[in-house]
Amino acid sequence: MLQKTHSIAGFISAELVLAYQEVSFFSWDTAGALLLGCLAGTLADVDKPGSTMAKVLFPLSALLRILKVRHRTLTHSLVFMLLIMMISLPMSPLYFWVFIVAYASHPLIDLLNDRGIQLLWPLPMKIRLLPKFIAIDTGSASETVFRWLLLAVSLLIPFMLYVYPAL
Secondary structure, rough: OOHHHHHHHHHHHHHHHHHHHHOOOHHHHHHHHHHHHHHHHOOOHHHHOOOHHHHHHHHHHHHHHHHOOOOHHHHHHHHHHHHHHOOOOOOOOOHHHHHHHHHHHHHHHHEEOOOEEOOOOOOOOOOOOOOOOOEEOOOHHHHHHHHHHHHHHHHHHHHHHHOOOOO
16 A cells, blocks of 8 residues: 555544544644654555655664565564554553554555565465455555545544534
């Protein structure tokens, strides 16, 4: 999936955490959480040379390249998610959960891709959720449709919270 798709998925993750923790959508904490969600949603692609996260976090990206970590392996695995959970424990509870859920959204939607991911790294098997013939190819029209659906959901969440708060 492309960065913009992962960013929207991270944004939705942040919205869900904010809604679950009953944080007002009209606060500075919300603005920070939404921004964190957008960034954390793209973070797993630090292992992909040329990606925005690889450029922003060049030292980490270079280390991963030196260690010969391939794309959609270590940084998309459950092992790495546990590692970042331990590292991010000092964060406030709101930002901790936004970060973790948004980060987890990345491998989750990459499971919809035809190439799959090594979710159980270091085991070499790749996992995907959809059969290859309906899987979402990176940059394809199906990804664009998926991204627009995610964008609609991101607009629907705050609408549902404030128009239908009892739901």
